[in-house]
Amino acid sequence: MRKKILLLGSGELGKELVIAFQRLGQHVIAVDAYADAPAMQVAQEFEVINMLDGDALDALIDKHRPDIVVPEVESIRTERFYDYEARGIQVVPSARAANFTMNRRAIRDLAAQELGLKTAPYRYATSFETLQEGAEAVGMPCVVKPLMSSSGKGQSVIRTEADIAKAWQYALDGSRGDLAEVIVESFIDFDYEITLLTLTQDNGDTLFCPPIGHRQERGDYQESWQPAAMETAALDTAQKMAAEVTASLGGSGIWGVEFFVKQATDEEPATVYFSELSPRPHDTGMVTLGHTQNFSEFELHARAILGLPVHAIEHLRNGASAVILAPADVATQTASHSLPQFSGLREAAAVPGADIRLFGKPTVRPYRRMAVALSFGEKTANIEDLVSRAKEVAAMIQVISVESE
Numbered sequence: 016m017r018k019k020i021l022l023l024g025s026g027e028l029g030k031e032l033v034i035a036f037q038r039l040g041q042h043v044i045a046v047d048a049y050a051d052a053p054a055m056q057v058a059q060e061f062e063v064i065n066m067l068d069g070d071a072l073d074a075l076i077d078k079h080r081p082d083i084v085v086p087e088v089e090s091i092r093t094e095r096f097y098d099y100e101a102r103g104i105q106v107v108p109s110a111r112a113a114n115f116t117m118n119r120r121a122i123r124d125l126a127a128q129e130l131g132l133k134t135a136p137y138r139y140a141t142s143f144e145t146l147q148e149g150a151e152a153v154g155m156p157c158v159v160k161p162l163m164s165s166s167g168k169g170q171s172v173i174r175t176e177a178d179i180a181k182a183w184q185y186a187l188d189g190s191r192g193d194l195a196e197v198i199v200e201s202f203i204d205f206d207y208e209i210t211l212l213t214l215t216q217d218n219g220d221t222l223f224c225p226p227i228g229h230r231q232e233r234g235d236y237q238e239s240w241q242p243a244a245m246e247t248a249a250l251d252t253a254q255k256m257a258a259e260v261t262a263s264l265g266g267s268g269i270w271g272v273e274f275f276v277k278q279a280t281d282e283e284p285a286t287v288y289f290s291e292l293s294p295r296p297h298d299t300g301m302v303t304l305g306h307t308q309n310f311s312e313f314e315l316h317a318r319a320i321l322g323l324p325v326h327a328i329e330h331l332r333n334g335a336s337a338v339i340l341a342p343a344d345v346a347t348q349t350a351s352h353s354l355p356q357f358s359g360l361r362e363a364a365a366v367p368g369a370d371i372r373l374f375g376k377p378t379v380r381p382y383r384r385m386a387v388a389l390s391f392g393e394k395t396a397n398i399e400d401l402v403s404r405a406k407e408v409a410a411m412i413q414v415i416s417v418e419s420e
Contacts, residue, residue: 016040016321017040017041017042018041018042018082018083018321019041019042019044019079019080019081019082019083020036020041020042020043020044020081020082020083020084020085020320021044021046021075021076021079021081021083021084021085022043022044022045022046022054022058022085022087023046023066023084023085023086023087023088023091024046024047024054024066024086024087024088024091025045025046025047025052025053025054025055025058025061025087026047026052026053026054026087026088026374026376027053027301027372027374027375027376027384027387028087028295028296028297028298028301028313029045029047029052029053029054029087030053030054030056030057030374030375031296031301031304031311031313032054032085032087032296032313032316032317033045033054033057033058034057034313035311035313035314035316035317036317037057038314039317039318039321039323041317041321042059042060043058043059043060044058044059044060044061044062044079044081045057045058045060045061045062046061046062046063046064046066046075047061047063047066047088048063048064048065048066048090049063049377050063050377051377052376052377053374053375053376054087056375060079062075062079066088066090066091066092067090067091067092068092069092069094069095072091072092072095073095076099076104081104082104082105083104083105083106083107083320084096084099084104084105084106084107085107085295085320086106086107086113086117086294086295087295089117089163090163091113091117093110093113093114093117094114096110096113096114097110097114105320106266107266107267107268107294107295107320108215108264108265108266108267108268108270108294109264109265109266111264111265111266112264112265112266112294113294115264116264116292116293116294117163118162118163119160119161119162119163119198119291120139120162120196120198122260122291122292123137123198123291125260125263125264126260126289127289129263130259130260130263132256132259132260132289133286133287133288133289134200134288134289134290135153135158135200135201135202135203135275135288135290136152136153136154136200136201137153137198137199137200137201138152138153138198138199138200139162139196139197139198139199140183140196140197140198140199141195141196141197142183143179143180143183146159146179146182146183146197146199147176147179149199150173150176150179150199153199153200153201154201154202155173155174155175155176155202156172156173156174156202157172157173157199157200157201157202158170158171158172158173158199158200158201158202159171159172159173159182159183159185159186159197159198159199160186160197160198160200161186161187161189161190161196161197162190162196162197162198163190168189168190168234168235169185169186169187169188169189169190169197169234170186170189170234171185171186171234172202173199183197189234203275203277203288204277205275205276205277205286205288206276206277206278207228207243207275207276207278208228208229208273208274208275208276208290209226209227209228209229209243209245209253209273209274209276210226210227210229210239210271210272210273210297210299210300211223211224211226211227211253211254211257211271211272211273211274212224212227212269212270212271212272212297212300212303212312212315213254213257213258213261213269213270213272214268214269214270214315214319214325214328215261215262215266215267215268215270215319216267216319216324216325217267217319217322218322218324219324219325219326221258221261221262222325222327222328223254223257223328224241224300224303224308224312224315224328225241225242225243225307225308225330226241226242226243226245226250226253227239227240227241227242227243227297227299227300227302228240228241228243228244228398229299233382235338235382235384236298236299236338237337237338238335238336238337238338238402238405238406239299239300239301239302239335239336240302240333240334240335240336240398240401240402241302241303241307241333241334241335242330242333242398243398244398245276246278246279246285248279248284248285249276249278249279249285249287252285252287253272253274253276253287256272256274256287256289257270257272257292260272260289260292261292264294266294267319267320267322268294268295268316268319268320269295269296269297269300269312269315269316269319270292270293270294270295271292271293271295271296271297271299271300272289272292273289273290273291273292274287274288274289274290275287275288275290276288295316296312296313296316297312298384299336300312301336301372301387301389302334302335302336302389303334304336304370304372304387304389305332305334305335305336305370305389305390305391306331306332306334306391307330307331307332307333307334307391308328308329308330308331309327309328309329309331310325310328315328330394331394332391332392332393332394332396333391333392333393333394333395333396333398333401334389334390334391334392334401335389335390335391335398335401335402335404335405336387336388336389336390336405337387337388337390337402337405337406337408337409338384338386338387338388338409339371339384339385339386339387339388339409339412339414340382340383340384340385340414341355341379341380341381341382341383341385341414341416342381342413342414343381343382344381345379345380345381345414345416354377354416355376355377355378355379355385355414355415355416356414356415356416357373357385357386357412357413357414357415358412358413358415359411359412359413360412362411363388363408363411363412366404366407366408366411368390368391368392368404369388369389369390369391369404369405369408370388370389370390370391371386371387371388371389371408371412372386372387372389373385373386374386374387379414379416385414386412386414387409388405388406388408388409388412389405389408390402390404390405390408
């Protein structure tokens with residue numbers, strides 16, 4: 016059952032996915048726009064191309080003739096996937112799903128208009144002027160996001176009219192690809208947000224991981240924890256919504272489905288808002304590397320892609336993660352000038368009930384995510400204590416840029 020897998024996107028999530036594939040005897044070609052990306056370090060082969068160049072992507076398909084194409088980032092000419100699928104190549108989770116979820120317009124319209132899922136009121140904008148109109152329509156404060164971006168890049172809040180021009184430019188700067196369009200959505204009143212990792216299988220049930228809570232800063236996740244405390248009724252609603260939208264898109268694999276939740280009151284039941292989803296492992300799901308489940312999100316994704324049945328996802332222990340970032344004042348450097356180094360590893364490794372993962376990124380820039388700290392304990396362990404421990408371990412690790420010879 017050895018398959019040739021073309022992995023499009025080779026960051027830290029892709030690296031863990033390659034390791035999961037390797038443990039199942041697969042052959043992986045890791046692809047990204049820069050050399051020595053994390054997943055390339057553990058794959059059998061690698062390629063460096065601009066994945067937005069459709070001709071270059073076609074040439075890669077013709078060269079390697081993969082059995083499976085696994086997109087791991089947004090900046091891909093995904094419309095080519097329909098041709099690959101027609102040629103008998105498996106696209107994960109499907110060509111339709113990859114195209115819909117790489118663009119916030121497609122997935123939001125599917126969720127809100129076709130499926131009738133509850134979302135924040137929203138509009139689209141393709142210019143400063145239409146962003147003004149959209150902000151007025153949904154009301155301020157409101158949130159602006161590029162239609163194509165990841166990890167919160169390009170996202171900002173408009174509180175007054177004076178913020179609109181800055182939000183427009185920030186969204187363009189943070190957008191992936193060549194699409195100059197944003198979504199502007201109402202700033203809804205919610206108490207917390209979760210990621211519900213959802214596993215779809217060709218020949219098996221749709222399964223759900225315990226919900227993951229997370230905190231964001233600068234539009235990017237800083238800490239995550241599992242399980243997130245959640246009312247049973249709210250969790251049931253989220254699972255039904257996740258099952259509905261993933262079934263509509265089709266295909267097998269792990270999905271990171273994000274929700275905003277307003278807690279129940281004496282007068283009103285809990286309200287669950289669909290936010291967005293990605294058809295691949297989610298960065299907040301790195302908490303599962305702490306063996307919080309019987310399979311990590313990466314192992315689940317690999318098994319579903321290969322058609323290996325997963326009968327149940329078991330919650331084994333509580334856990335938390337905290338990112339380790341390059342410092343704000345670090346100089347942005349290129350691969351030819353620097354080699355990232357880390358201090359504090361010995362101290363971090365000495366902390367009981369904790370672990371670290373260094374991603375192996377070849378360069379640094381301010382706030383770049385370079386590693387993650389993990390903490391874990393029994394199912395009775397206090398989540399706040401685990402988050403604190405993960406943050407303490409993360410704080411022990413310092414990212415240092417060292418000039419190469």
